[in-house]
Amino acid sequence: MASIDTTTSISNSKPADRMRPVRTWLYCIALLVLIMVAVGGITRLTGSGLSITSWKPISGIIPPLTDADWQAEYEGYRQIPQFQVNNHWMSVEDFKSIFWWEWIHRFLGRMIGFAFAIPFVVFLVQKRFSWNLAGPLAALFVLGGLQGALGWWMVSSGLSELTSVSQYRLAAHLSAAALLFMALVSVARSLEPEAPKTPVRSVEWWGTVALLVLIFVQLIAGAFVAGLDAGFGYNTWPLMGDSFVPPGMASLDPFWKNIFENTTTVQFIHRCIAYLIVIYLGFRLWQQSRAGGFGGVHQWLPRLAGLILFQVALGITTLLMVIPIELAVAHQVTAFILLGTTIAYLTDMRRAPRV
Structure with a gap:
């Protein structure tokens, strides 16, 4: 019995790992970024990336709910070169199959923003990290927002003259995602308790x-x-x-x-x-x-x-x-x-x- 008490005492004497929830949170955000990269790849390979021709950061979270909504989205797509040159055969029903991939891709981006911002505030209130760490983490949030802006900048390159997005802007978009992913992994790894x-x-x-x-x-x-x-x-x-x-x-x-x-x-x-x-x-x-x-x-x-x-x-x-x-x-x-x-x-x- 004494040995059990001694072991418990030794275990209790170890400092609590208060950064473990923060590490887990950052790794989860990195995983979400990885999932978004996969969905982005599917979006590109299925030719779905230009199916949503407007950028509505807030209201865009709601997909078309009525036939009139779908017709409006379809009409917007009909105005761009990709439809006129490559996909003029598409009906509204055909259009839906490419629309959903792009909508899911953008929806994931918004969810990553929420998944970052809410725990960030909670951990800040709990004082799980100092302001010295809060600064770099806030910079990661800004980098994530920049990634969304880069995504629209990429999409806009295919709305007027090209039938697909610019390869230069695609490279910039993917590079920014890679930098964000690496930064998340690096910060999480640096918070391990033992060097x-x-x-x-x-x-x-x-x-x-x-x-x-x-x-x-x-x-x-x-x-x-x-x-x-x-x-x-x-x-x-x-x-x-x-x-x-x-x-x-x-x-x-x-x-x-x-x-x-x-x-x-x-x-x-x-x-x-x-x-x-x-x-x-x-x-x-x-x-x-x-x-x-x-x-x-x-x-x-x-x-x-x-x-x-x-x-x-x-x-x-x-x-x-x-x-x-x-x-x-x-x-x-x-x-x-x-x-x-x-x-x-x-x-x-x-x-x-x-x-």
């Missing part, structure tokens, strides 16, 4: 920063592939058609436009960055194995390796199967998971002792 004890060398830190940059650049390159439907250009691997370097990669003038507007060049760049990431990852694994192995904070590195190899296999399969929606969305979501895992690794390294 890692594994010493971290500067070369290990900067090596992981380089990996994060490569993965982020690859995400942006993937956004251009998606925005231009460049994945449909060559559905062969490892060659593009009959060669590793396909013809026509410099067909646009000036040359820089090929990097962002030539579907062949955009797909080639996306492939090459993937090869570079795999080669660099192999180097980092070799480097870390010689420097002390994968214990402590460096347990993240083999996990990253597994995720990257899975992502490469998923990308190749998506390409060879001519971009099925399920695989394409999984490929996009896995890219975000890779970014989140890498930023968690970096956050743990930042909190660890430096040598």
